[in-house]
Amino acid sequence: MSEGEARLPAHVEISGLIRAVQAEGGFATVLSKGERDAGTILVICCENGRNGRLYERMPDLDGGRKWTLTKxxxxxxxxxxxxxWQRRANSDPDCWVLELDIDNGERFVGIKGTES
Structure with missing residues (x-):
């Protein structure tokens, strides 16, 4: 997303991610609900509830925001x-935590992830 682009409301982005994962046969669920429009989104990617990887969009040097593996x-x-992730969500009441349980869930947030 460039500086001039409007940010998609968090609840819309969350809904889209859930639908996309479900359409591919995976499971997606909100583990912690944050601020409807401007909340931070954390995404946990896993396979069959295992091998969890937590991603958060972080500001980069170009003024954009990219998904970064944080845990x-x-x-x-x-x-x-x-x-x-529970401590992280509790420290920021605006924070959403979304779990994507599907092979290579990273592809749904536009990053190359792990292949299972």
């Missing part, structure tokens, strides 16, 4: 991952 699930400490 990966450690299979030996799965609770640590859920505690992390």
């Amino acid at each position: 990966s699930e450690d299979f030996e400490k799965p609770l640590e991952f859920s505690e992390y």
Whole structure:
């Protein structure tokens, strides 16, 4: 998204992501509901509830915003991952957390992800 483009309201973007994942046979759900129009969106990509990867759109040097991997699930400490995103959501009441449970869920947010 360039500087001059209007930002899509968060609830519209969330709805679109859920529909796209479901249309491909995956499961998507809102884990934490944030501010309807301008909330930050965190996306958890996983496969069959495992191998969670948390992405957040962060400002880049060009003034845009790109999806950045901020946390990966450690299979030996799965609770640590859920505690992390829950703390993040609790610290920002405007924050949405969306889980995409489908192979290579990163493709739905426009980034090349992991291949399972």
